[in-house]
Amino acid sequence: MIKDNPERYGTISRVLHWLFAVLVLWQFMKFFDRIGEGEHWVGETLVPWHVSIGTLLLVLIVVRVVWALSQASHRPTHEPPIRYLARGGHILLYAALVIMPITGMLYMVGEGYGVEAFGITLIAEGEEIAWMHTVGGLHSITAWVLLGLTLAHIAMAFYHQFVRRDGTLRRMS
Numbered sequence: 001m002i003k004d005n006p007e008r009y010g011t012i013s014r015v016l017h018w019l020f021a022v023l024v025l026w027q028f029m030k031f032f033d034r035i036g037e038g039e040h041w042v043g044e045t046l047v048p049w050h051v052s053i054g055t056l057l058l059v060l061i062v063v064r065v066v067w068a069l070s071q072a073s074h075r076p077t078h079e080p081p082i083r084y085l086a087r088g089g090h091i092l093l094y095a096a097l098v099i100m101p102i103t104g105m106l107y108m109v110g111e112g113y114g115v116e117a118f119g120i121t122l123i124a125e126g127e128e129i130a131w132m133h134t135v136g137g138l139h140s141i142t143a144w145v146l147l148g149l150t151l152a153h154i155a156m157a158f159y160h161q162f163v164r165r166d167g168t169l170r171r172m173s
């Protein structure tokens with residue numbers, strides 16, 4: 001079952017969801033740069049992939065948004081009022097997932113570093129660009145917002161699974 005239906009998310013939605021879960025978790029490892037200036041195992045093995053994986057996520061979020069819009073009319077949903085809370089939460093997650101890679105790119109280009117992903121130079125080093133640097137400054141704040149949204153999202157998934165026992169987790173697994 002490739003497409004979604006009202007009972008279950010289809011293969012493409014599920015693969016995209018869990019791929020994002022892993023890659024976003026990986027991106028959150030960048031927070032560990034705050035500890036010991038990144039001079040530890042996480043900082044030396046996982047964090048150096050930050051720009052490459054962020055660039056991959058920029059491409060994947062376009063695919064995911066287009067796919068979600070194409071499936072919107074026949075996806076699983078909830079009874080009101082949870083329907084509106086879940087939809088609002090998911091839209092906020094999508095918004096943060098769009099803003100993150102864009103502001104990351106703006107930060108790098110604004111600083112004049114350019115962007116290199118998986119060993120390929122996508123944008124060459126250059127002059128600093130003040131407005132890009134300013135907008136790129138939203139990257140860190142949005143990262144904290146995304147972390148909060150993600151924790152709330154996971155808490156809601158567990159609430160559905162263990163308190164309401166309504167099969168919400170099963171339709172994404």
Ligand code: HEM
Pocket residue numbers: 024027028029030031034050051053054055057058097100101102103104105107108115139140141143144146
């Ligand atoms: C969905 C994609 C992304 C996520 C979830 C993400 C997440 C994060 C997180 C959690 C931090 C640490 C923030 C902090 O400690 O306050 C960070 C910092 C950073 N990210 Fe990303 N990131 C993403 C994409 C990108 C991309 C595409 C780039 C570059 C092309 C990038 C470049 C940076 C840079 C340069 C920093 C350090 C910023 C600073 O020191 O203020 N990120 N990111």
Ligand code: HEM
Pocket residue numbers: 013017020021022024025068076077078086090093094097150153154157168169170171172
């Ligand atoms: C342990 C981690 C996670 C669990 C258990 C989980 C669970 C779920 C479940 C059960 C649904 C279906 C909700 C419903 O139909 O109302 C869902 C949907 C969704 N999840 Fe997660 N999730 C996890 C991590 C993440 C992460 C890290 C993100 C992104 C930052 C994310 C973004 C979304 C989005 C946007 C949806 C809406 C459906 C879609 O468009 O794919 N999830 N999640």
